[in-house]
Amino acid sequence: xxxxxxxxxxxxxxxxxxxxxxxxxxxxxxxxxxxxxxxxxxxxxxxxxxxxxxxxxxxxxxxxxxxxxxxxxxxxxxxxxxxxxxxxxxxxxxxxxxxxxxxxxxxxxxxxxxxxxxxxxxxxxxxxxxxxxxxxxxxxxxxxxxxxxxxxxxxxxxxxxxxxxxxxxxxxxxxxxxxxxxxxxxxxxxxxxxxxxxxxxxxxxxxxxxxxxxxxxxxxxxxxxxxxxxxxxxxxxxxxxxxxxxxxxxxxxxxxxxxxxxxxxxxxxxxxxxxxxxxxxxxxxxxxxxxxxxxxxxxxxxxxxxxxxxxxxxxxxxxxxxxxxxxxxxxxxxxxxxxxxxxxxxxxxxxxxxxxxxxxxxxxxxxxxxxxxxxxxxxxxxxxxxxxxxxxxxxxxxxxxxxxxx
Numbered sequence: 001x002x003x004x005x006x007x008x009x010x011x012x013x014x015x016x017x018x019x020x021x022x023x024x025x026x027x028x029x030x031x032x033x034x035x036x037x038x039x040x041x042x043x044x045x046x047x048x049x050x051x052x053x054x055x056x057x058x059x060x061x062x063x064x065x066x067x068x069x070x071x072x073x074x075x076x077x078x079x080x081x082x083x084x085x086x087x088x089x090x091x092x093x094x095x096x097x098x099x100x101x102x103x104x105x106x107x108x109x110x111x112x113x114x115x116x117x118x119x120x121x122x123x124x125x126x127x128x129x130x131x132x133x134x135x136x137x138x139x140x141x142x143x144x145x146x147x148x149x150x151x152x153x154x155x156x157x158x159x160x161x162x163x164x165x166x167x168x169x170x171x172x173x174x175x176x177x178x179x180x181x182x183x184x185x186x187x188x189x190x191x192x193x194x195x196x197x198x199x200x201x202x203x204x205x206x207x208x209x210x211x212x213x214x215x216x217x218x219x220x221x222x223x224x225x226x227x228x229x230x231x232x233x234x235x236x237x238x239x240x241x242x243x244x245x246x247x248x249x250x251x252x253x254x255x256x257x258x259x260x261x262x263x264x265x266x267x268x269x270x271x272x273x274x275x276x277x278x279x280x281x282x283x284x285x286x287x288x289x290x291x292x293x294x295x296x297x298x299x300x301x302x303x304x305x306x307x308x309x310x311x312x313x314x315x316x317x318x319x320x321x322x323x324x325x326x327x328x329x330x331x332x333x334x335x336x337x338x339x340x341x342x343x344x345x346x347x348x349x350x351x352x353x354x355x356x357x358x359x360x361x362x363x364x365x366x367x368x369x370x371x372x373x374x375x376x377x378x379x380x381x382x383x384x385x386x387x388x389x390x391x392x393x394x395x396x397x398x399x400x401x402x403x404x405x406x
Contacts, residue, residue, distance in 0.1 A: 003273045004239055004246050005061075007161065008262050011251035013043065015258055016051040021399050022259045022357045023266030026061035027051075028094065030251065033081060034066040034074070045084060052088050061091035066104075067116040070097050082108055092136065105134055112136040114161065123148075124155040131158040139247065142168060142229065143301050146237050153242030162238060165261055165289075166249025168226040168300060169196070196226070230289060230297035233281055235268050237302075256324035256343075257292045259355065259401055264288050288361075291322040291403065325352065326402040329386070331395050338391040340402065342380045346387075354392065356400040362392050 008024035010016035019027050029051070030042045043051060052062050064085055068074065078100065085093065086108055093111055095101050096118035104113060114137040115121060115130050121138045130138050137159035140149060144162075153160060178195050185191040203211055229249070231238065238246060246269070248261055264285050272279045289297070296319065325344040332338065346352075348369055354362040370388045371377050380387045 001239065001242070002244070004243055004269065006262065006265055006269055007063075007245045007247045008258060009248060009251040009253070010051065011042070011253070013047045013051050015251075015255050017054065018255045018259050018399070019262055020055055020058050020060050022262040024060060024262050026063060026091070026245070027055060028063040028065060028247075028251075030065045031081070031085075033077065034068050034070075048085075049088055052090065056089070063092040063094055063114060064090050065094045065116070066100060067094050067096040067118055069118075070100055075099070075103070078103060079107060082111070086111055094139070101133070101135070109134075114139060114159075117141055117163070124152045127152050127156045127158065127160075131156055137161055137244070139163075140243075145304075146234065146241050146302050149238070149241045149243060159244040160242060161245035161247055162243045163229060163249055164231040164235070164238065164246045164265065166229055166253075167295075168229050168298070226295075227298035228295040229300045230286075231299060231302060232265060232268055232285055232289060234299065234302055235265070236272050236276065236279065239269075239272065254293070254324060255327075256401055256403065259357075260288060260292045263355070263357065290319070293320045295319065320406070322353075322403045322405055324401060325350075325404050326387075328354070328396050328398055328400040328402065330398050331391060332388070333395065336391055336393075337388050338396050340387050340389060342382065342385040342387060344404075345379065345381045346402075346404070347379045348377075350404055352402050352404050354396060354400050354402055356397050362394070362396075364392050 005025040006023065007026045007028060008019035010019055010027040010029040016027055016029065029048070031048060032042050032044060048064075055062050066078075066082070066085075070078070082093070082104055091112065092114050093104065094114045094116045095104065096116035101113060101115075104111060113135050115135050117139040119126075119130075119138075120141060121127060121130070122141045122143060127138055135158060139161045140152070140163075142163050144152075149160065149162065179185050179191070179193045182195045183193040185193045203209075235246070246265065248258075248265065250257060250261075268281075268285055271282075323344050325346045326340040326342050329339040329341055346366060346369075348366050350366045352364050352366060354364055356362070367390050369377050369380060371380075372386045372388075374388075377387070
């Protein structure tokens with residue numbers, strides 16, 4: 001048994017910095033091509049080089065997604081792109097297409113290849129196949145129970161990566177064509193419109209225009225709308241099952257979301273690893289995860305097949321109990337103040353929580369604010385406005401986040 005890697009999404013350079021500072025052991029990201037998150041910010045060559053340097057300086061690994069299902073024309077620029085990634089000294093590459101896997105193994109045998117969840121890694125025979133083909137790691141399908149993961153671990157030696165937190169897809173391993181059919185946006189080319197979150201009604205063939213609610217709700221029903229995965233309470237079971245990497249979903253989520261989720265899972269992993277015999281789960285960790293924008297949580301397939309309790313049929317809205325309102329840029333010890341970049345409107349009198357990368361959050365009240373000319377202000381309404389405010393007694397580290405309850 002080994003201490004698992006905490007793997008976090010990095011949708012852009014700011015999110016990469018956030019994931020690293022708040023405790024990720026590794027990040028995964030996409031370039032401008034060949035990835036399955038076309039709506040994420042993604043990385044230019046220069047941004048990727050900068051992010052990799054920063055991560056490696058902190059001892060953090062970087063994996064890059066090349067996990068589209070390729071058509072012939074997609075293969076034309078593949079090798080030059082992989083050459084670029086190899087020169088940047090990435091730590092691994094995620095693929096789902098056997099053709100892409102074959103080309104990379106032939107031309108770049110030294111490059112660690114991880115098999116994406118899109119490849120439907122649902123059993124030990126599949127895991128053995130990829131192991132024999134030379135893959136270093138497989139990303140397990142979300143549809144597996146912890147017992148099934150144990151069985152795969154017992155029969156294989158390659159690394160196992162498992163999702164522990166984030167959105168769930170209605171289709172096995174994300175292999176969905178609903179977006180293609182309804183919008184023409186190809187989910188397997190990184191452009192999913194997420195129609196599983198839409199509102200649906202039923203219409204009988206010979207009664208055109210007569211819509212019947214699927215549930216007892218006049219607005220229709222969100223019949224495909226899964227709750228979000230949250231396995232934070234099952235970290236000990238996943239470690240015992242032999243999972244090498246615990247993966248957080250969400251390259252399109254906010255920096256605040258990322259910081260909060262990474263910090264919680266970091267603390268849980270470290271606490272269990274420090275003293276597994278006396279480990280006790282702190283409900284405060286779940287409360288922290290409730291402070292980010294999320295759908296109601298489920299443990300997915302970990303111990304049972306999902307049922308009606310694992311879906312929300314009445315709404316696809318997110319639970320939002322806190323707003324991310326600012327990020328600390330620096331602490332000014334000579335005045336006991338902190339410079340803050342505003343992310344949502346804030347005002348004197350607001351009761352806030354300051355979330356540092358390590359340690360507990362700090363409850364505080366904004367007593368006064370000054371603009372970047374040093375003039376007193378009562379409100380900071382402008383996006384990314386720089387303000388100065390009195391800090392709590394203790395030193396606040398740069399990149400600490402500030403949130404406010406609704």
